[in-house]
Amino acid sequence: MRHTLSVLVENRTGVLARVAGLFGRRGYNIESLAVGTTERPEISRMTIIVDGDNNVIEQVMKQLHKLVEVIKINDLTGEEYVNRELILIKVTASTEQRAEIMQIVDIFRARIVDISGKSLIIEATGDPKKISALVEALRPFGIKEVVRTAEIAIVRGSQLKLD
Amino acid sequence: MTITGAEALVKALEMQGVKVVFGYPGGAILPVYRALKDSSIEHILPRSEQAAAHAASGYARTNHTVGVCMATSGPGATNLVTGIATAYMDSIPMVAITGQVSTAMVGTDAFQEVDTKGITLPITKHNYLITNTDDIPRIVKEAFHIAKTGRPGPVVIDIPKNIAEAPCKAKLDPPLDLPGYKPTYKGHPSQIKNAVNLIEQAKRPVLYIGGGIINAQAEPLLVQFAEKQQIPVVSTLMGIGVMDANHPLYLGMLGLHGWPAANMAVNNCDLLLCMGARFDDRATGSVPGFAPNATVVHIDIDPAEIGKNAPSQVPIVGDIHMILTELLHKMEACDRSGWLKELEPYRAMRDKVYPQDEDPNKLTARAVMQAISRITEGKAIMTTDVGQHQMTAAQFYEIQKPGRFISSGGLGTMGYGLSAAVGAQMAAPNDLVICITGDGSFQMNMAELATAKEQRLPIKVILFNNNCLALVRQLQDTYCDAEYYGVFMPGNPDFIQLAKAYDMATYRLTENKNMEETLREALSNDKLTLVECVISEEDMIFPYIRNGESINQMVMAEEEMKNRAKRKK
Structure with a gap:
């Protein structure tokens, strides 16, 4: 099963290598990993999507806990949370096709951020399913390039404390 | 007056109580050596x-x-890496300090540059590359704290040359601030209660103990607990020495070369109390076949060990010293003579493990180990290398003092024994330190005889020489149809001549006759001593468990001979 782990770490050089290395050498399957600073500059948050049964997830969390620079880990999977990805899609678009594409963009509440003679760049955020659906909807027009971020997530309502 | 980073580093080491550093100098660590010269630390x-x-x-x-x-x-x-990995696998507290090229050169493939932090990442509890001289006092303090608390382990500090040379303005004793590092010491009360209930109800409990007991210095408590509850004890290689080998409740080492009583007790138990051990594959054999009818209580300071290799019903994370104290306090004495009697026949099986019909004058490693046990009364500090001799020492050295069996368990590092003996004798100058080794392992770090000579360390090296990597030979015997390959060492030197070159006292044993007298003389010598014991390459370690089988499926000498006879037909 897919799990979303929200991991608070000390914002120091080498922490990402430590976390990523751990997944590799213990044979855990990391699907996506996003890192960014939090409201406190000395602390970063990693959102890690990992696939595995409960035993694997338990080991992942315990092994992560052993890293000195890891402060707190939350498995969001069972909780109410908002998760988002950001995607930039460069799609082939002749002048005749533009209207149709713009309709799709509207439906997905995406935005067109650049137009050139033969293509458009579309920006969208959303949960991974919506993003994938958008990609499929645009595929018939000819996708030239896709840049997609890892997923980030935040718990609804009460905030996760840093300490 | 400002001091340099190197001076701050050395002062910080002094403040941690460091008396001895084992080190090898070079260009990048030059400033640290300059500071070390003026310190109270012995190099x-x-x-x-x-x-x-x-x-x-x-x-x-x-x-x-x-x-x-x-x-x-x-x-x-x-070159440090193998030693660091060895310490990591056996949870030994260690701080390794490495020089690094100057920060401006880092990443340029400079002379003698290697990514030490990257290389040691998976084999350390934590590691540092210092990038700011003012961080030195904090990092040293953190490194020692991390190395010795919780589950101990090695910590690496990599210090670039220019960082060591720059002035350090930071306070030498900064406060510890490790928000992500909080080992659990106190066991969870409800889990301890569950464990107490299970122990009270158990008819056939077994204590399965490991090196965690020694790290927590909880040996006396463990013995008290076993005695009060009358629970038999089996030990991993790392747990050897926790129990007096002659204690009536002690069944010996378990596992792939474990004693029948230990393996069968685990096999037949209804409650397995694992304390400070980690269900290593050499101890468990097939995991589903390990303690198949038992409820498992797993007590360890490292939460990640629980459920890693084997499932447990009652996990307790915490300091074994505190948990044993609580268990002792909470539990009434108990009689389990029925269960202990049930195990007696398995104890008697010990006599059938090895061949019975050998020439009485043939020198065997086990006879030598038994003689050493008698001569030293089990009180010597024993270091071993890795191979058949290690298993012989684990099986036959009747240790009577805790923490005195020093062997590479997890990583199985050949070359550990003599080097570890140097460290042990430095730590305990007045104790008898014996290094049990084989010709293969010995040659891996044989040069340490010079270190021992230099420091006038009267280490006793017992070298079992069969001109062969006999434990590998044994594996080839079992798994490669006796197609021996790459295991013989006909080029071995004359070890006696070699030892003489280091001014050692030398003895050579080739038969059982006068063996004990010779050993007695060798061990009472106050010089660095070599006893070469010439043994047969064909001797095997018994019992053994075949790959994938359970630890109750022990192959002993008699069965092995039958198998061989069949093979010949």
């Missing part, structure tokens, strides 16, 4: 960095302190 120069790390490990294990080793950048650091 020991082994003949390779790997030996420095093993010596620090032997020192740490003998003195229950943090061992410190040091090396320069590049090859110095990579």
